[in-house]
Amino acid sequence: MHRPLSRRQVLRTLAAGAGLSLPGTRTARAQPGPSFPALVPRRLLFADLDRSVVRISPDGRRLAFLAPRDGVLNLWIAPLTDPTKARPVTRVTDRSLGPWLVWLPDSRHVVFFREEGGDENWQAHGIDLDSGAVRVLTPGPGVTCYVQQVSHRFPHELLIAHNARDKRLFDIDRVDVTTGRRTLVQQNEGFRSHFTDPHFRVRFAVRQTDDGGVEYLKRVAGGGWELWSRVDVADAMATWAIEISDDDRELYWLDSRGRDRAALVAQDLATGRVRVLAEDARADIGDVPLAPLTYRPLAASANFARKRWHVVDPAYKRDLAILDRPAQGDLSVVGLSQDQRHWLVYYERDAASGRYVHYDRGVGTTRVLFPARRGLEHAPLVSMEPVMVRARDGLSLVCYLSRPRGAPPEALPMVLLVHGGPWTRDVWSLNAIHQWLANRGYAVLSVNYRGSTGFGKAFVNAANLEWAGKMHDDLIDAVDWAIAQGIADPARVAIYGGSYGGYSALVGLTFTPEKFACAVDLVGISNLVTFVQTIPEYWKPWQSVWKARMGDYTTEEGQRFLQERSPLNRVDRIVRPLLIAHGANDPRVKVSESEQIVSAMRQRGIPVTYVYYADEGHGLRRAENRRSFIAVAEAFLARHLGGRFEPIGDDFKGSTIDFKAGRELIPGLPG
Numbered sequence: 296m297h298r299p300l301s302r303r304q305v306l307r308t309l310a311a312g313a314g315l316s317l318p319g320t321r322t323a324r325a326q327p328g329p330s331f332p333a334l335v336p337r338r339l340l341f342a343d344l345d346r347s348v349v350r351i352s353p354d355g356r357r358l359a360f361l362a363p364r365d366g367v368l369n370l371w372i373a374p375l376t377d378p379t380k381a382r383p384v385t386r387v388t389d390r391s392l393g394p395w396l397v398w399l400p401d402s403r404h405v406v407f408f409r410e411e412g413g414d415e416n417w418q419a420h421g422i423d424l425d426s427g428a429v430r431v432l433t434p435g436p437g438v439t440c441y442v443q444q445v446s447h448r449f450p451h452e453l454l455i456a457h458n459a460r461d462k463r464l465f466d467i468d469r470v471d472v473t474t475g476r477r478t479l480v481q482q483n484e485g486f487r488s489h490f491t492d493p494h495f496r497v498r499f500a501v502r503q504t505d506d507g508g509v510e511y512l513k514r515v516a517g518g519g520w521e522l523w524s525r526v527d528v529a530d531a532m533a534t535w536a537i538e539i540s541d542d543d544r545e546l547y548w549l550d551s552r553g554r555d556r557a558a559l560v561a562q563d564l565a566t567g568r569v570r571v572l573a574e575d576a577r578a579d580i581g582d583v584p585l586a587p588l589t590y591r592p593l594a595a596s597a598n599f600a601r602k603r604w605h606v607v608d609p610a611y612k613r614d615l616a617i618l619d620r621p622a623q624g625d626l627s628v629v630g631l632s633q634d635q636r637h638w639l640v641y642y643e644r645d646a647a648s649g650r651y652v653h654y655d656r657g658v659g660t661t662r663v664l665f666p667a668r669r670g671l672e673h674a675p676l677v678s679m680e681p682v683m684v685r686a687r688d689g690l691s692l693v694c695y696l697s698r699p700r701g702a703p704p705e706a707l708p709m710v711l712l713v714h715g716g717p718w719t720r721d722v723w724s725l726n727a728i729h730q731w732l733a734n735r736g737y738a739v740l741s742v743n744y745r746g747s748t749g750f751g752k753a754f755v756n757a758a759n760l761e762w763a764g765k766m767h768d769d770l771i772d773a774v775d776w777a778i779a780q781g782i783a784d785p786a787r788v789a790i791y792g793g794s795y796g797g798y799s800a801l802v803g804l805t806f807t808p809e810k811f812a813c814a815v816d817l818v819g820i821s822n823l824v825t826f827v828q829t830i831p832e833y834w835k836p837w838q839s840v841w842k843a844r845m846g847d848y849t850t851e852e853g854q855r856f857l858q859e860r861s862p863l864n865r866v867d868r869i870v871r872p873l874l875i876a877h878g879a880n881d882p883r884v885k886v887s888e889s890e891q892i893v894s895a896m897r898q899r900g901i902p903v904t905y906v907y908y909a910d911e912g913h914g915l916r917r918a919e920n921r922r923s924f925i926a927v928a929e930a931f932l933a934r935h936l937g938g939r940f941e942p943i944g945d946d947f948k949g950s951t952i953d954f955k956a957g958r959e960l961i962p963g964l965p966g
Contacts, residue, residue, distance in 0.1 A: 332675035355632030413912020462832035507843030600681035715794030744769035801862035878911030904957030923950035
C-alpha cells in the first residue's frame, strides 16, 4: 500500500506483463532497469503450513502436528526417529483443526480442538492413538474452552475450563480422556479465571479490578477468598503468574512490578520472598520453558529486535550454548520429553522456512526434522531488516523493513503493515504478507507502535487513551522516516491491517485522509463504542481494561471521547480508495463494524469495495478464503500503487467470497 515515483512506469509495465491492465494508473516512459524475480504464487505463499503446532510426546518417541489432508488441517502422528513415516489420525473435512495440540502424560492420548465457521467456540476432543477412538471432552455447540492444566501426576487426565454454564464465566472440569467423564473442580463465582497447580488444586482466583488492574485471591477457611497479590493497571499487561513448582515451594511470575521490563521471578510461597531468575536490559522476558517434572524454569528469552536467551538453571548452560546460534535463526524451545533427553526446538528465519530440530541432550547433537514450509525453500524470498525509528516525542520504535528484490533502492511504493491487538507485537520472522508484497515490488514496513508488548510497561502505558492519537502518530512518523530515508515514495504509500490494524487503516483514511494512497482493512473496528458493546460475553469480566486503555465507555464524557476516535464519524473525510473484508461469524469484532462504515460511505456516494465471507470469523482460516482475499487485495494495490500482479486464475475456487459492494472497482476479476 504505497506510492510511486518515476519508477512507477517500470512496475506498471511488469504488472501489465503479468496479464493485468491497471486502470487509474498513469502512463510513463518505460525505463530499462530493475530485474524482478519471478512472481511467487499466492497459492504457495498463503497455503497452510506443511507442518505446524508440532509437539513431542512425553516419552520422547513420537511427534504430533497439524498438516493438510485433502486441503484441511488434520492431526498427524510420526515417530521422532523418522518423521517421513507420519500418518494422519483424524479425518476432518469441513474445517481445519484449531491451533493447539496437547499430549497427555501417558503419551497415548492427544487433545485437539474444533470450532464452527470461525465462531471461536472451541470444543476439545481427545484421541486414543492406540485404538483411534475419539471422544468429545467439553460441551457444545456454542461453548468455548481452554486447557487449564496438564500434569505428569495424572497421566490420562487434564483440567479444562469452559463456559457452558454461563457464557461470561469459565468453570473448571477434571476430564478423564479415556472415558470422557467430566468432574466439576471449580465453579466460577464471578472471576476472570483461576490459577491451578500441578496437583490439580485451585490455588488462586484471578479478578479484574474496575481500574484495569488484576488481583490474585487465595482461598480461606470457610470457602471465601482474600487478597493475596495485586497487580496495578500500570503493570497488568506485563505481569502474570506462570506456574507453581511441583514441590509446592515456588510460584514463578513474569513481573514488571518495581521495574520497567518484566523479569522472570520466583516467589517463595512460604515467606513471600521474591528473587529474580532472569531479566533483560532492553525487553520483557517472554518464553520460559519449564522442566517437565519439576516445573522449574530452565531458561528465559527476551525479544527486542531479535530473540535473546538467558540461562536460568546452570545445568542447561551447555544446552543453550549448543542451541542458541542466531545464524541458524531465532530459537524457540517447543518441548522436552519427561526424561529431558529429547528436545524439540524450532528456528525461525526471515528469508527461508523455519525448521523443526531434534536435540538429543544425551549426546549433544541436533538433527533437522523438517521445514515448516517446504514449498518456499527455493522461492526468491527477501530478508526482514530490523530498523529503529524515533517517534516525534522521542519514543524509540522497533520496526521491520522488507525491500523488494531487483527494484531501485529508493522511492519505492510501500505498504505500512499494522499488527492487530493492539497488545501484541511484530517480530522478526518469515512473514507471508511481507514476502508477498516485496515480491510484488513493494517495500513493506511493520511498526511496533506504542502499546505493543514486550518493550516494557512504560511503552505499553504510553498508549493509554491514544487510539487514533499518538498510536497513529507513531505510524505516521514511521512512514515519514521511510520517506526521509529515500525508501518510500510519498505518493505511493498504503496502509494495511487486520483487527486493530484494520482500525488503523480506517483511521489512516479518516484522520490523515491524504497521507495514504489507499487502505486495506480486514475485520477492523469502525466505531469504538459499538465495538465495546458487542464484545463476546466471556470478555466482559475484564472489560475494565478497555476503560483504562481505550476510553471509559461507561460515562457520557468517555463515550464522546470514543466517538471522536472512531473512523465511522469521519467517513466524509475519506478521499482515498478502501478495501474492506470481514467474516460473518466474527465473535470479537462483529461484522456490523464493517457493514456500518460501508453503509455510511455508500450513502455519501464514496466508493468502497466490501468483501464478505459467510464461513469465517476473526480473520480468514480457510486457505481458499485467504487466497481469494489476497488476490483481491493484490489487484487493488496494483491499481493504486502500481505494483506487480498475478492473474487471479482459479484463486476464487472453493472460496465463499462475496462482494457486497465495489466489485467493479477491482480490476482483473473473473466474470
